[in-house]
Every structure is written in structure tokens, then in C-alpha cells.
Amino acid sequence: MNFRKRFASAVFVLFYITVxxxxxxxxxxxKSFADLSEKLLPAVVNVYTTQNIRVDRxxxxxxNSFPPGSPFEEFFKKFQNPDQEGETESNEGNGRPRVQxxxxxxxxxxxxxxxxIITNNHVIDDADEISIRLQDGTELKAELxxxxxxxxxxxxxxxxxxxxxxxxxxxxxxxxxGDWVLAIGNPFGLGGTVTAGIISARNRNIQxxxxxxxxxxxASINRGNSGGPMFNMxxxxxxxxxxxxxxxxxNVGIGFAVPSTQAEIVIEQLREFGRTKRxxxxxxxxxxxxxxAESLGMDDAAGALVNTVExxxxxxxxxxxxxxxxxxxxxTKIDEVRDLTTKVANTKIASTVDMVVLRKGKRVTLHIxxxxxxxxxxxxxxxxxxxxxxxETILGLTLTxxxxxxxxxxxxxxxxxxxxxxxxxRDSGREGLRALRRGDVIVEVTQQKVMTVDxxxxxxxxxxxxxxxxxxxxxxxxxxxxxxxxxxxxxx
Numbered sequence: 001m002n003f004r005k006r007f008a009s010a011v012f013v014l015f016y017i018t019v020x021x022x023x024x025x026x027x028x029x030x031k032s033f034a035d036l037s038e039k040l041l042p043a044v045v046n047v048y049t050t051q052n053i054r055v056d057r058x059x060x061x062x063x064n065s066f067p068p069g070s071p072f073e074e075f076f077k078k079f080q081n082p083d084q085e086g087e088t089e090s091n092e093g094n095g096r097p098r099v100q101x102x103x104x105x106x107x108x109x110x111x112x113x114x115x116x117i118i119t120n121n122h123v124i125d126d127a128d129e130i131s132i133r134l135q136d137g138t139e140l141k142a143e144l145x146x147x148x149x150x151x152x153x154x155x156x157x158x159x160x161x162x163x164x165x166x167x168x169x170x171x172x173x174x175x176x177x178g179d180w181v182l183a184i185g186n187p188f189g190l191g192g193t194v195t196a197g198i199i200s201a202r203n204r205n206i207q208x209x210x211x212x213x214x215x216x217x218x219a220s221i222n223r224g225n226s227g228g229p230m231f232n233m234x235x236x237x238x239x240x241x242x243x244x245x246x247x248x249x250x251n252v253g254i255g256f257a258v259p260s261t262q263a264e265i266v267i268e269q270l271r272e273f274g275r276t277k278r279x280x281x282x283x284x285x286x287x288x289x290x291x292x293a294e295s296l297g298m299d300d301a302a303g304a305l306v307n308t309v310e311x312x313x314x315x316x317x318x319x320x321x322x323x324x325x326x327x328x329x330x331x332t333k334i335d336e337v338r339d340l341t342t343k344v345a346n347t348k349i350a351s352t353v354d355m356v357v358l359r360k361g362k363r364v365t366l367h368i369x370x371x372x373x374x375x376x377x378x379x380x381x382x383x384x385x386x387x388x389x390x391x392e393t394i395l396g397l398t399l400t401x402x403x404x405x406x407x408x409x410x411x412x413x414x415x416x417x418x419x420x421x422x423x424x425x426r427d428s429g430r431e432g433l434r435a436l437r438r439g440d441v442i443v444e445v446t447q448q449k450v451m452t453v454d455x456x457x458x459x460x461x462x463x464x465x466x467x468x469x470x471x472x473x474x475x476x477x478x479x480x481x482x483x484x485x486x487x488x489x490x491x492x
Contacts, residue, residue, distance in 0.1 A: 049127035107185035107228030119227030146270030170236025185228030282313020291485030444474035
């Protein structure tokens, strides 16, 4: 039996066992989406923008709306469709710059009868003029109220003497994988297009930004759908269609929408302040890998490991310590770094919440007051690169106590104590510690402070006696702390 047949059989059996008892109460396929579509269509608008661009005749012009460097850059596409419908020459001949008028299209939806419209930021970004077209053909000039490039949302306002039809947000967290959804938008300029599908997955990270938690759907969405709403069967907006996975640029049944619970927070702030106010707690964190979990005797590789606590930050004031593992924030379990980053960002500024950390094996509850993140600075609550990718053994390191002479030579400030790595023997026949180098200071081993080489050896031996195959080194390098899980040699 080939893989395809075996896979199909497995799915069938699982479905029969786990799903069939609930079939009597499950919602069946709708006979028609017509009534729901008729109700919702008037609140969905087409968005058109015009941008004047100075173009060097000799260099041309290109634009890629997806963040450069993303491993999925070739596959994930924004829906924006820049149609270059005309050009106006400002300087003719001799290779001088010209003005090119770029016209783009997208979708949006009305959330307030007074004329408040939601779309994606990338639909209107850098636009000189923004217009919307209602379902009845009425065209109106739109004003930008506020935008957020991190979550890719924008709020527009149109002036009208009449109350416009509008839709309301629903709670996307109540939707489940497999639930029916409707997508309405303006693909390829074909306004008022309705497609149906299901929620394929939740909390997708497509590496488009620091707060990715997309809803995935197989509803047909294409270029021009960007900024349009995703509805549940109650006619509530539970997502804003933002990106697709495609090698060709066309629909292949994998689309992504910003969840409503995330969007509402951003939209509320954009309407009130014209920008997004995000929270911060002032730590630098790294994921808890399997190796780190193993070294600390944790059952699961979950949480966010604190590498640095910023001075005079909410975390320092709350008593967060280097080496703490954040496992809960404001009642939400932290499974990975992104969970904490998103939760902190969405927490109200100046509010005080409980944060639970794992400190040397014990749960400690701290009370932390949220500060506002400076969007112009780098995010503190961001995932740092692991200090090492391939770590096998601590043996082969030449260690010495950190003395005053070494401290001065390496410019290690007072208050940093530990064991200095003076040499990494990469020719010893052992798999090397590629992340460690001469000048690193080992300050802790398995979250226990070390001052001498004997301290290091004792902590390693304790790990072996506890039948643990990994030891966690906390190091200081160039003003920063980091955690390095090291695989122990079973034969040693």
C-alpha cells in the first residue's frame, strides 16, 4: 500500500472514530450563502490608490511588499495589485527622471455608518490619493486616519451625508478549524466578489512581522482581496484578508487573515491616537529549546528564557532576574517567544498584570506594570538568535577564574563574576562548542552561580548524577548575557 492510500485510510479511520459521534449536532454545509452575502455585500468597498513616483529611466523601478530576507519571500504575496495605467513625463529625454503614476487596488469594509473603513496598510501605503467605491457605484475620497505596518492595518474615513451600511467584528477565538467562512473583496478589480471556504488553521506565523498569528483559510482570495473581510456564518468579521501563499501569484487555496481579536485592539488605537501604542516590559528573551528544557529538568520545552533585563524597565522594577523563564503572562500560558511578544504588545499601557516565571525550578508570581514601546527602537521582547546552533560538549574548554587583569583587558564591568574561557580546543577530537569563544565569561551553570573552575565541574557532575544529558551555561559577552545548552559526553 503506497503512502497516499495509507494516508487516506488513516484519515478515514480517525474521522470515523473521533467525529462520527458528533455528526448529529454538527452544522452541515449551507444550502446557499445567498442570504448572508446579500446582507454583507453593501458594507464591503473597493479601495483605489494613486501614487506619483519619480523613476530613473536608466534604473527602472521595482517594489516588493513582503519583508526582504524572509525565507518565504518567494512564496508569500500581498494581494496588492499595482496596475500601472499611465505615466506623466516631468522631464523628457536624456535619461532624466520621470513621474510615473501608479494605481493600485484593494478591498475594505465599513465598520461605522459615519464612514470609518478598514483595509490593509500595504494597500494604501505611500499613496498620494485614496478613493473608495461603494457597492452602488458611488465613489468617495478617503482620508487616512492611521496605519500600522506591524499588523498591516489602516483606518480610513470618508465624508458622506448618509449613514453607510456597516458590519461588526466577531470573536475569532470562538471559531474552530473546519468552520465555514466567507471572503468578500475586489480581486483583480472585480468588486463584490464572494467566495466561501473553511478555516484551515489558526495562529499561523508566516514571518511577515513580529506579531504574526494569522487565520489560514482555503476560501479563494487573490490580488485585490487585500484588506477585505472574512466573515463567519453569523455575518461577523473574524479576520482581515492579508496574504496568500502562492508561487504564481494566484490562489492555491492557502490564504491568511489578521484575526479580529488582534485587529480590534489596533483599530481602536488608530482611531483614537492615529497610531498604535504597544506595551513593553523591557527584557530580551530567547526560546526554551529541548536542550535547555532537558538541562533544567523541565517536562516541556515551553516559555521564554530571559537573557537581559533592561535597567529601569518594568521588568527590573517587578523583580525579573536573568535566567528566569516566563511561563505565564496575564493569565495566558507562554508556550513560545511569540506568545509573549504578542501578549505584551496588546496589553494596555500602564496596566499592572501578573507574570509567572520559573526561577531555579520554582514558580514565582510577579506584578508588572506595562510601559509603552518606542516603535522607533528595537523591540526588547523579541526573539534573539540562539547563541549556538551546534553544541555538544563542554570539555575541551580551558577555563580560569576571572581576575582583575582579565577584567580590564576584556573591559568587563564590575559586578560580573564567573569563570573565563581562555581557549576552545577545536582539535581535541571532540565536537566543538562553536558558540563559545575566548573571552566569554561563564557566570552560571544550570542557573547556579559559579566563581571557580571547580564550581563548573561540580555543576556538570551534578547534571550527570541526575541523568541529564545537557548542561545549561549562562555566559556574558560584550555587554550581553546569553544561555547556551551544551550536550554532555555520555562516555565522559
